[in-house]
Amino acid sequence: MxxxxxxxxxxxxxxxxxxxDSRVLDKMMPFFTEHFGNPHSAEHRFGWQTEAAVNVARGQAANVIGADDDEIIFTSGATESNNIAIKGGAFALAGKKKHVITVKTEHECVLASFNSLERLGFTVTYLDVDNEGLIHLSELENAITENTSLVSVMAVNNEIGVIQDLKAIGDICKKHEVLFHTDAAQGFGKIPLDVNEMNIDLVSISGHKIYGPKGIGALYIRKGVQVIPLFDGGGQEQGIRSGTLAPALCVGLGAASQIAKEExxxxxxxxxxxxxxxxxxxxxxxxxxxxxxxxxxxxxxxxxxxxxxxxxxxxxxxxxxxxxxxxxxxxxxxxxxxxxxxxxxxxxxxxxxxxxxxxxxxxxxxxxxxxxxxxxxxxxx
Ligand SMILES: Cc1ncc(COP(=O)(O)O)c(C=O)c1O
Structure with missing residues (x-):
């Protein structure tokens, strides 16, 4: 040796x-101690302070993908974001359309979400990939029917690192008026992503894949896209993800996002x-x-x-x-x-x-x- x-x-x-990243930890530390307020406490300074910090973080995450700040909701991680986007997105359109499409090489939490939809009476198409790990765009387009509500294709595969052509997929989804979700746990902050250029409606994000903390993630939801919340509660995060936010973790995700974008x-x-x-x-x-x-x-x-x-x-x-x-x-x-x-x-x-x-x-x-x-x-x- x-x-x-x-x-x-x-x-x-x-x-x-x-x-x-130690720069991320430095930003998080004050929110474990002196800034401990509940960001949903609307009547005093302690709440306002953490709410402001959470919203700065929201903007930092939004900025990585060309989104508006209020299109980002915080979650516990990409697993939760994927569940909300896929099931919540499909439920919202279930009155009209009950066919959804994904890919055989998606992360387990995505495949399990689609399996759940199948058990609830949805029809699911699982697209193949070629020897390189890429989907064929013609197969995607052929799979879309009048009954299709949502397509979910990951940005970057967690096992083989392969990047799908999100722009081309987004164009197809837009043409057929189908929601496009991408699990970007491995792509966010690592490859250029722009929700408008790529016509993406829903993006799942994870803090701990970008040198941020574990236990925090985010979901981008395009303005106007309906998502049914998966659980009930105090109505935080625009009613889509109830529960008290963890400001230190949000600040960590925000700081990690900003560094990822800059670097x-x-x-x-x-x-x-x-x-x-x-x-x-x-x-x-x-x-x-x-x-x-x-x-x-x-x-x-x-x-x-x-x-x-x-x-x-x-x-x-x-x-x-x-x-x-x-x-x-x-x-x-x-x-x-x-x-x-x-x-x-x-x-x-x-x-x-x-x-x-x-x-x-x-x-x-x-x-x-x-x-x-x-x-x-x-x-x-
Ligand atoms: C592609 C992909 N999706 C989703 C997840 C789940 O992310 P989280 O750990 O934030 O729930 C991971 C992490 O293993 C992943 O690599």
């Missing part, structure tokens, strides 16, 4: 979650360098990159090492924290339906790992990782 070994273990699971290009350029370095320095022949080469975020590499079982490899690679797929499916020890959907055989799926890196990853860590993976795979093959 090289002389300048970085501090171990090295965190390389940035699609599962990202470390909190999007810098982050992407840096991650592209790390990605190239990692791929070049893994000196193995039996390796394959999964997902589109051209349409992908730079902070993700999903690799197949033919003939090497990923569970054994991950167990052996104790000095780096990586996973074999998404955090939730690996928790349930299921094999990856995303890799199956892009055409990998069962053996290939079981020989694949996901490496995720980000703003805090260093070049030394990537160099170490490349060498470490090379040695370990050679040992196991």
């Amino acid at each position: 090289t002389a300048n070994t970085p501090k171990l273990p090295i965190y390389l699971d940035y699609q599962a979650t990202t470390p909190l 999007m290009e810098k982050d992407a350029d840096y991650l592209a360098i790390l990605s190239k370095s990692l791929l070049e320095n893994i000196k193995l022949n039996n390796i394959r990159l999964n997902g589109s080469v051209d349409h992908r975020i730079p902070g993700n590499l999903n690799l197949t090492f033919e003939g090497v079982k990923s569970d054994l490899l991950i167990a052996e690679l104790k000095n780096i924290a990586i996973s074999s797929g998404s955090a939730c499916s690996s928790a349930k020890q299921k094999s990856s339906y995303v890799l199956e959907a892009i055409g990998l055989s069962k053996e290939e799926v079981d020989a694949s790992i996901r490496i995720g890196f980000g703003r805090m990853t260093t070049e030394a860590e990537i160099e170490y990782t490349a060498e470490y993976i090379t040695e370990t795979v050679r040992k196991l093959s």
